[in-house]
Amino acid sequence: MITFDNVNKRYESGQDALVRVSLDIERGDMVFLTGHSGAGKSTLLKLLTAIERPTRGSILVAGQNLNRLRNGQVPYYRRNLGIVFQNHQLLFDRSVFENVALPLSVAGCSKREVGRRVRAALDKVGLLHKEKHNPIVLSGGEQQRVGIARAVVNKPAILVADEPTGNLDPQLSAEIMQLFADFNAVGVTVMVASHDLELIARMKRRVLTLQAGQLIYDGIPSREPAYS
Amino acid sequence: MNQRIHNSPRATRTAQRPPAERGPGAVAARTSLGDRWHSWLGHHREMAGESLRRFFATPLASGMTALVIAIALALPAALQLGLVNFQRAVAGWDGQPQISVFLHKDVRDSVVQSFADELRAKPLVADVTYISPDDALAEFQQSSGLADALTGLDSNPLPAVLLVRPRNTASADLEALAQQLRDSALTDSVVLDMAWVQRLAQLTELGRRLSAGLALLLALGVLLVVVNTIRLHIENRREEILVVKLVGATDAFVRRPFLYSGLCYGFFGGLLAWLLVAAGAALLSGPVAGLSASYGSGYTLHGPGISYLLGLTAGAALLGLLGAWVAVARHIKAIEPR
Numbered sequence: 001m002i003t004f005d006n007v008n009k010r011y012e013s014g015q016d017a018l019v020r021v022s023l024d025i026e027r028g029d030m031v032f033l034t035g036h037s038g039a040g041k042s043t044l045l046k047l048l049t050a051i052e053r054p055t056r057g058s059i060l061v062a063g064q065n066l067n068r069l070r071n072g073q074v075p076y077y078r079r080n081l082g083i084v085f086q087n088h089q090l091l092f093d094r095s096v097f098e099n100v101a102l103p104l105s106v107a108g109c110s111k112r113e114v115g116r117r118v119r120a121a122l123d124k125v126g127l128l129h130k131e132k133h134n135p136i137v138l139s140g141g142e143q144q145r146v147g148i149a150r151a152v153v154n155k156p157a158i159l160v161a162d163e164p165t166g167n168l169d170p171q172l173s174a175e176i177m178q179l180f181a182d183f184n185a186v187g188v189t190v191m192v193a194s195h196d197l198e199l200i201a202r203m204k205r206r207v208l209t210l211q212a213g214q215l216i217y218d219g220i221p222s223r224e225p226a227y228s
Numbered sequence: 229m230n231q232r233i234h235n236s237p238r239a240t241r242t243a244q245r246p247p248a249e250r251g252p253g254a255v256a257a258r259t260s261l262g263d264r265w266h267s268w269l270g271h272h273r274e275m276a277g278e279s280l281r282r283f284f285a286t287p288l289a290s291g292m293t294a295l296v297i298a299i300a301l302a303l304p305a306a307l308q309l310g311l312v313n314f315q316r317a318v319a320g321w322d323g324q325p326q327i328s329v330f331l332h333k334d335v336r337d338s339v340v341q342s343f344a345d346e347l348r349a350k351p352l353v354a355d356v357t358y359i360s361p362d363d364a365l366a367e368f369q370q371s372s373g374l375a376d377a378l379t380g381l382d383s384n385p386l387p388a389v390l391l392v393r394p395r396n397t398a399s400a401d402l403e404a405l406a407q408q409l410r411d412s413a414l415t416d417s418v419v420l421d422m423a424w425v426q427r428l429a430q431l432t433e434l435g436r437r438l439s440a441g442l443a444l445l446l447a448l449g450v451l452l453v454v455v456n457t458i459r460l461h462i463e464n465r466r467e468e469i470l471v472v473k474l475v476g477a478t479d480a481f482v483r484r485p486f487l488y489s490g491l492c493y494g495f496f497g498g499l500l501a502w503l504l505v506a507a508g509a510a511l512l513s514g515p516v517a518g519l520s521a522s523y524g525s526g527y528t529l530h531g532p533g534i535s536y537l538l539g540l541t542a543g544a545a546l547l548g549l550l551g552a553w554v555a556v557a558r559h560i561k562a563i564e565p566r
Contacts (some may be wrong), residue, residue, distance in 0.1 A: 050476070051565045072478075079476035089471050103475040108267035150475070 001027040001120035001158065001189045002048065007057035009043050009213075017043035019059070019213040025191065027157075030184040033193040034201045035210035043192045044210065047160050047216060048191070049083055050074045061155060079107050082151030082188075090135040096122070096146050099129040102153045121153040123147075123206045141172035148179055152188070159183055161192045165199065174200055229279075255273040256464050267539050271484065283496070290493070293457050297497025301544055302504040304443035309505060309532055311435045316429060317527050325402060328419040333361075341387050343414055347392060352405045357391040364389060383540055387416060447547060451498065454490050454551025461488070462559045469563045482518035483556045487549060494548020499543035505532045 002025040009018040010173065018040045025031050035041050046052040047059055048093055050066055060067040062080065090099050097118055100154060105112045122128045125145040130138065135146055144164060165173035177192075177199055184190045194200055200207060201221055209217035250254050332338060337360065344356045359367075365385040393516045428500045462469070469482055509531035520527035532540075 021277050051474075075473070075481075077474045077476075078474065081457075083474055089474070091469075091471060102472060105267075105271065106472055106477040106481055108264045108271070109272065110263045110267060114265070137359075154475075181344055192298045 001025055001029070001062055002191070003060040004044075004047075005058045005060070007047065008055045008060060009040075009047060009052065010055045017214050018047070018054075021210075021213070021215050023208060023215060023218065024182045025189060027189055028184070028187050029093065029173055030190040030203075030205045031192070032203070032207045033191060033210070034195070034197065036206060037195075039210040039214040039222075042105060042162065042212055043213075045160055045191075048160055049081060050077055069126065075106075078105065078196075079154060080157055082148075082156035082159040084144075084147050084159070084161035084164045086166040089145035090143055090146055091148075092134060092136045094134075096127065096133050096135050096138070099135055099146055100131075100150045102150060102151050107154060117153055117155075118149075121149040121164065122141045124152070124182075141168055141175070144168065144172075144176055145179070148176070152183060158188060159188050159190045160162055160228075161190070161194075163193055163195065165196055166192060168200070177203060239323035253310050255263045263327065271481070275484045275488045276466045279492045282489065285490045286384055293453065293493055293498055296453050296494040297493060297544060297548075298500030298504055300446040300449050301439055301498060301501035301540060302508075304439050304446055305501055305505050305532065305536065305540060306508055307435070307439035307442060309530075309536070311432070311439060313530055314435070315432060316530065317525075325394065325420070325425050327392040327394065327402070327479055329392060329404055330419070331388045331390065331414050332416045333387050335388065335414050339414065340390070342369065343412070344390055346420065347390065347409075350405075352395055352401060352406075352408075353392055354395040356493040357393075359389045359391065361388050423431075432437070450494075450544065450553045451554070454548050455555045457493060458486050458490050458552045459559055460562070461486060462555065466563055469560065470565050473563070474565050479560065480552075486556050486560075487552045490548040490550075490552020490555070491545050492548070494545040494551070497543055497548065498544025499537075502532055502537045502540045502542065 002023075004021050004023045005199070007018055007021045008016070010016050021040070021044065022225060033041050033044065044054065047054055047066070049062065052071060054067065061077075064077065066077070081189060100118045100121055101114050104117060109117070119128060120130070122131055124150055127138075127149065130142065135143055135157055138146065148161075151161075156193075160179065164180070165176050168176065173196060180190050180192055181203070206215065206220055208215060327549070331343075340358065340360075344358050347353050347356045361384045365384050368386065392409065394402055396402070402420060402443050409415055410418045472482060509529055513529040513531070516529040518526075
């Protein structure tokens with residue numbers, strides 16, 4: 001589903017953010033991406049979401065070569081991704097419902113369809129009763145779940161999350177991770193970048209570890225964290 | 229364009245189904261073409277409504293911007309209206325040049341009549357009016373207020389006059405006609421009264437160019453006002469633009485609300501400009517009517533009619549749209565997720 005082939009990313013500042021990274025993620029996989037800050041996690045996600053372009057190497061997502069993606073095609077490519085941000089990126093000038101509906105109105109869904117899908121997504125994250133609230137009144141965990149509802153409302157093939165539990169306590173973090181696992185269980189390919197090694201270890205999923213832009217570990221950790 | 233990654237039918241799946249049954253993969257929203265069209269129209273409607281809401285949500289700020297636009301547009305519009313009124317006022321003594329032919333005093337009336345008929349037959353002549361010495365005296369007495377002094381004269385000092393209206397107003401033709409008239413034995417003198425006509429035409433042209441130049445300059449001003457206002461809007465909604473771009477909004481989608489906002493500013497600016505001009509015309513119409521009455525004319529000031537309303541609002545809305553387009557083209561590209 002996601003293939004990185006010898007991907008290099010050098011920023012204009014001359015910094016090598018990724019060095020010859022190759023990886024292959026199967027359809028329906030759930031993968032964690034770890035590493036110190038500055039190791040290249042964000043860069044990898046930016047390449048995956050077509051925010052940045054690789055300097056060298058190729059990236060294939062669902063058979064589509066991102067190198068050949070024209071700028072005008074990027075929006076349509078992104079509609080197939082669900083993206084969850086660390087700071088959830090909700091808009092506080094509108095209700096929870098409208099926040100979640102954003103990807104659908106962008107894609108041009110009919111009103112009726114929007115209502116149905118938004119409620120389904122909010123139901124899945126357990127926030128159906130708060131659809132009319134402004135997200136600013138919600139707790140951190142609830143805000144993140146609204147962010148996840150927004151990411152999955154378009155039924156994306158791939159769900160990408162950048163530090164989704166960054167600001168949450170362990171209990172909430174575990175709930176959020178379980179949500180991702182649930183989406184994975186219905187066939188969504190999930191990639192989660194996270195610092196939370198303990199939580200990752202408990203999930204018993206495939207882990208990719210980056211260090212200084214290089215992929216130094218790829219496997220399912222037994223007990224020890226992949227790096228210390 | 230098919231934006232979906234896969235072609236598997238997307239049905240509503242229950243969470244219980246194992247991944248294996250999910251077919252070749254999860255699939256993004258599928259939207260039929262008809263739905264898309266409706267949604268596109270819907271988005272336009274929504275954005276038009278939203279831009280109106282935003283406009284009235286901050287009435288003071290929006291009102292001031294609209295007023296700046298209105299004042300800038302009212303100026304050339306008022307000048308233009310003044311020009312139109314001036315032209316209408318002088319239309320009575322319109323641009324038609326006229327040749328006054330003063331005849332010798334001893335020419336008999338019947339000879340003058342046949343001379344007038346002869347002139348009427350000429351291809352260069354449109355019309356000839358004969359003013360006999362008696363008529364001329366009566367008119368002079370009436371308009372000059374010197375009736376008492378004139379009755380003291382023993383004989384009529386005024387000559388017979390033929391007012392010749394030429395068919396052609398080209399100056400070469402006029403000169404030729406004047407020459408022909410001068411050559412006639414009956415003619416004492418010929419006055420080709422063109423200078424004031426030309427002056428009037430020049431003056432009107434001057435006014436027209438002045439108002440056009442002013443309009444151009446002020447339209448540019450309006451454009452800049454809108455560009456700046458929309459630029460601020462874009463800055464204020466920077467976060468929103470980033471988010472919608474990340475969830476797959478096309479540039480056109482991002483642009484739309486701002487373009488409608490520009491349209492809004494222009495439209496209301498134009499409307500206000502019309503109201504300003506109309507109010508000004510209403511204020512001036514009393515004195516103008518009084519003034520023209522004192523000159524014995526029934527002329528009344530014409531206010532800006534429906535054509536001004538349509539022209540101003542449409543033109544200003546277009547300017548607003550253009551300004552918004554400039555702002556959007558410059559600033560939305562710069563807001564990309566990093």
